[in-house]
Amino acid sequence: MKLVIDTMAWLGDGANWGGSGGLWHLMLQQLLLTFTALGIAVVVGLPVALWLGHLGRGGFLAINVAGVGRAVPTFAVLALLVMWEPVGTDHLGPYGRAGLATLIALAAFALPPIITNAYVGVDEVPRDVRDAADGMGMSGWQKFTRVELPLALPLIAAGVRLALVQVWATATIAALVAGPGLGNVITAGFYNGDYPKGLGGAVVVAVVALILEVSAAMVQRSLQNARPDTRGDAPRDTEGGNHAGTTAGRGGVDGDVTDGSIGLRG
């Protein structure tokens, strides 16, 4: 347990936090990477998924994208991207070394949960609710913005939340392939036999991950509560706030219970 005490001492040393390459700097760098990648994935993936959900087409693809993403190791994608010349290990402004490769990999792994949840959210708006909207003379666009989108919001939020935690984890792994961010503290510690440092970095990464998850859960819950008029209209699992984003209960004992409801893990 000497290692635990040494780790505490390492974390307590202000010199490890400040300056370029310090914990604060790397943490900000990784947060910047995480939110940029998440933003890219939302901008790219959300409109497509919502549109497909509105049309009720492409469901097979939208739902299975999560399964495919799960089979591909994040480490492998990062490795391939870093070694691929057009992307490489070059610096990218504030994103640091191999910033572009990391950003692409992170955005790619943020897409599956966002796409699956947004598609399912819109697709599962009950038929009679849609019929009622049609009966009121709503146009396709009105039906989408005033009916489907508000009803799908909790699931969309759950998908973004899953993606956020996923991207943070993947951003950490980037350090295995000379990427930027806090993972470097872990890898540097391990490769140089400086285990208090490696462990200290792991503690910081884990704490930030938990903070991100809890904050995202709170944002998600406030989104759910902001629209009391829509709650209960759609048959969806409102426990989303307790679990890591529960995709609406898709059937009972048909083997699909949590397919797509658990995020990828990097």
Add this chain to the structure above:
Amino acid sequence: MTLSTGADEPSCYSLYVNEWFCGDYYVDRKQELIDATIDHLTITALAVLLGLAMALPLALLARRFPRMEATVLGVCTGIYTLPSLALFPLLVPFTGLTRTTVVLGLALYSLTILVRNMVEGLRAVPDDVIEAATGLGYSRSKLLWRVELPLALPPIMAGLRIATVSTVALTTVGALVSYGGLGNLLFTGVDGDFRAQVMAASLICVAIALVLDLLLLVVQRLATPWSRGVRG
């Protein structure tokens, strides 16, 4: 693609040519690839089996004491939130730089998925089925093994498939403590700019995940003949 190259001619995986796909590489490094694959499969199998062994009692605990359910699921979800590159180091003080660290870490991840699906699956067993079995004089344990678990098998198997596929992918990160199976090849490949090796390790990894997924699907179909034809 030539399989035999002269001594002067650099092979397609030499640092000067460094092709992504290179037949020679697969021939010359066959043993290395096989060893890494076996290593990878062993770590994955041990992790998923350990996960299963830990998940069942936890799921039963959550069901027996409804108040425990939120705690059990909450702790599992909390563990799942931790990045793998952070979880492995956090286990090192307890298990050292060993394969156990990787196996235990991966088992903890699969735990989340397995416990949730077990709880959901057991909950979905119809009450009248349980009443009928109780009426027939089934004991508690016989009820569990003969009635409840078999009926909960489809969601449990679905969870097992997700857990297995994720574990195959995550095993690579074990390279941090040198027990990453094919992840070790990814790591040394990036380090030495060895394209054929990184591509090969990536492809084998995805192939293992897909094959195991298919295999478990077949097992599920065979184990639950009654659900065939009812739902796809």
